[in-house]
Amino acid sequence: KHILALCYAGIGLAMDDYGTGYATLETLSQWPFTTIKLDRSIISRMLDSPKNQTIAESSIRMAHELDISVVAEGVESEMQYQMLLESGCTKVQGYWLSRPLPLDDFIYFIEQDLRWSGLPIGLIHMAVVDHIQWRKKLVSDIVRLASTPHDAIERQAPFNLPLDCRECRLGKWYYGAGQQFNDSPLFAAIEEPHEKFHNLGGQLIQIVSKGGNMHDLTPLLTEFSDHSAIILDRLQKLEHKGLIDMHLAHQAWSEHHLYAPGSDE
Numbered sequence: 065k066h067i068l069a070l071c072y073a074g075i076g077l078a079m080d081d082y083g084t085g086y087a088t089l090e091t092l093s094q095w096p097f098t099t100i101k102l103d104r105s106i107i108s109r110m111l112d113s114p115k116n117q118t119i120a121e122s123s124i125r126m127a128h129e130l131d132i133s134v135v136a137e138g139v140e141s142e143m144q145y146q147m148l149l150e151s152g153c154t155k156v157q158g159y160w161l162s163r164p165l166p167l168d169d170f171i172y173f174i175e176q177d178l179r180w181s182g183l184p185i186g187l188i189h190m191a192v193v194d195h196i197q198w199r200k201k202l203v204s205d206i207v208r209l210a211s212t213p214h215d216a217i218e219r220q221a222p223f224n225l226p227l228d229c230r231e232c233r234l235g236k237w238y239y240g241a242g243q244q245f246n247d248s249p250l251f252a253a254i255e256e257p258h259e260k261f262h263n264l265g266g267q268l269i270q271i272v273s274k275g276g277n278m279h280d281l282t283p284l285l286t287e288f289s290d291h292s293a294i295i296l297d298r299l300q301k302l303e304h305k306g307l308i309d310m311h312l313a314h315q316a317w318s319e320h321h322l323y324a325p326g327s328d329e
Contacts, residue, residue, distance in 0.1 A: 071096045081137070082106075083123065100127055104138025104158070111143055121151045128152060128190055145180075149310070152186030185310050187241055188303040192296060194233035199292050201225060206268050206281060214275030223269055229262040234295075250302040254295060261291040 071077060076098035081087045083103045092100065102123055109116040127134045136148050139158030148156055161180065165173055202225055209219050229235045238254060245251040264287055271280055 068096065071098075076133075078135075083119075097132060099133040099135060101135045101137050102153075107136050107138045107144055107148075107158075108140070110147060111141075117147070120148075124148075124151050124153050124186075125190070125193070146311075148186075149184065150186045150189075150307070152184075152190045154184050154187070184241060184244065185303065185306040187237060188245075188299060188306060191234045191237045191242070192299050192303070194237070195292070195295060195299070198225065198232050198234070199288075202265055202268070203285065203288075206272050206285070207278070209272045210276065210278050210281055214277070219273050219275065225265075227262060227266050227269070229259050232262070234258065235262075245302060245306065248302060248305065250298055250305060254298050254302070257291045257294040257298075261288065261295060264288045264291060 067077060077096055078099035078101060079087050079092060079095075079097045080101050081103040082092075082100040083106045087100075087103070100123070102120065106116075106120050106123065110120040111117070124134050133155065134153050135155040135157060136144075136153050137157055139145050139148065139156045139160045141160055144158075145156060145160055162173060202223070205223060205225075209216070212218060226232045226235075230239055235258065238258070242251065264284060268281060268284055268288060271284065
């Protein structure tokens with residue numbers, strides 16, 4: 065009761081050490097968490113094997129789908145940091161950034177206004193998966209309804225999908241965090257086909273709501289899929305370019321940064 069009161073007041077609730085002890089999926093499902101902190105044991109093992117890497121990446125993806133923030137604990141190497149960025153995690157803590165500091169050292173640390181190299185490249189891949197899932201859900205619902213009688217009552221039920229191109233997960237990223245890439249022609253080229261894609265989705269819903277069958281839907285479904293392919297192609301090219309830019313930027317950062325790894329200061 066007290067936790068819910070705090071949440072209603074706008075205070076977030078974080079699950080510490082996710083993946084250990086009581087910090088489990090069952091607990092996550094029962095409480096209104098707004099953040100999970102991936103336990104250092106998950107982070108420390110993510111480079112050991114593809115299995116452990118998949119566990120870390122799946123945890124990050126799950127949190128993304130639940131609209132929960134993710135913090136990776138115990139980041140102690142550049143490779144862990146890079147892999148987390150590529151997996152879609154944008155908040156980390158650990159000795160690779162800094163060890164605990166006395167107050168005076170902490171104030172000095174903050175005054176340096178340090179910036180760690182790292183584009184949120186993993187969020188582009190998240191957007192790719194988000195788009196595929198949105199398309200799959202709409203097509204599945206459309207095809208299912210098209211197989212029912214033309215006057216079936218379920219054809220009039222509202223679709224549980226955001227039809228506004230700014231409200232789907234891809235749209236929220238594009239007009240939000242994705243604006244970091246707005247100087248790229250590849251990024252700009254996503255907007256128009258994405259708008260058309262959503263317009264086509266709305267038309268498909270109208271056809272099936274008016275009793276349309278698969279014969280009526282097929283031409284529009286083909287155009288719908290073609291626009292989806294264009295969006296995915298441009299997102300993937302943007303991701304590839306972003307990966308190259310991220311690693312080049314990090315190389316430059318490592319050479320010139322005040323607290324570069326390996327520095328004696």
